Amino acid sequence: MKIAILGDSLVAISTAHSLLDQETDAEVHLFTERPEIGLMNEGPGIFEKWPPCPNHWISDLKSQEPSEGSNSVRRSWFEKAIAIALSERGCIIHLRTRCTDVSSVHVEVKGAGRIGSGRIPFDIVSDMRSVSETSTEWSGGVCITGGEPKLEITGNRSDGTTELWWSGPRKDTGSWLQEMKWIGEDPRESLTSEIKVGIEIARTLVDTIIQKSPGHKIE
Structure with missing residues (x-):
């Protein structure tokens, strides 16, 4: 089974990992227009329990590996780490690749990777590039732990920094x-x-x- 996932969000990467957990023979492709996954944009990395996903989804986080007293991880590093692990598990990641025409069974691409440009057939295509439906915008800041302002939403990282989030002006x-x-x-x-x-x-x-498998009967 050949599956395409369009997008490089945490949801998209998690979908790809979970697919490989459940369908070990699946050929999973992930497409993104970015030159790399992670380390590009920063988002919330606060967690209640570590790890927030199966251990085998995460490659080496190095200095960002959460310690016993931390409750946050640098989100961009985390996404990079799970993308690396995803590639190591056999997922084919197409960087700098734009999907120009998409259907349920093919993806037309223009990219800098080994496939260049062309139409790739798939059994399943899942387009996960859509923007979040919520309109709530949050502001965030990172500072040295101990010097942060008093705010409700905070997360301490293992590298000695704290991330904070609030709605409203800077x-x-x-x-x-x-x-x-x-x-x-x-x-x-x-x-x-x-x-x-x-x-x-x-x-x-x-x-x-x-349901698409040969011989499957719908009861």
């Missing part, structure tokens, strides 16, 4: 190492909930695979 503390913007429901639940959504999408796709 807070000028003079101590930000990094400032961020993110659109979503709740920064505290983003990491875990997006992984769960990816797993659920994969289950739905697997059901489709089963």
Whole structure:
């Protein structure tokens, strides 16, 4: 079974991992227009329990590996780490590739990879490039742990920094190492909930695979 996933969000990457968990013989392709996955944009990395996904989904996080007292991971590094693990598991990742025409059974691409440009046939195509439906915009900041302002949504990282999130105008503390913007429901639940959504999408796709299997009978 040959499956295409369009997009490089955490939901998309989680879907690809979960597909490989459930369908070990599947040939999974992931397409993105970016030159790399992760390390490009920053988003919420707060978690309640580590790891938020199966261990084999995560490659070496190096200095960003959460410690016992941390409750946040640098989101861009985390996404990079699980993308590396995804590639190591056999997923074919097409970077710098634009999907110009998409149907349920093919993807027309223009890219810099080994396939260049052309139409690729697939058994299943899942387009996950759509923007979040929520309109809530959050502001975020990263500062040295211990010097952060008093805000409700915070996460301490293992590298000695703290990420903070709030809705509303920018807070000028003079101590930000990094400032961020993110659109979503709740920064505290983003990491875990997006992984769960990816797993659920994969289950739905697997059901489709089963229904398409030769000899499958619908009772």
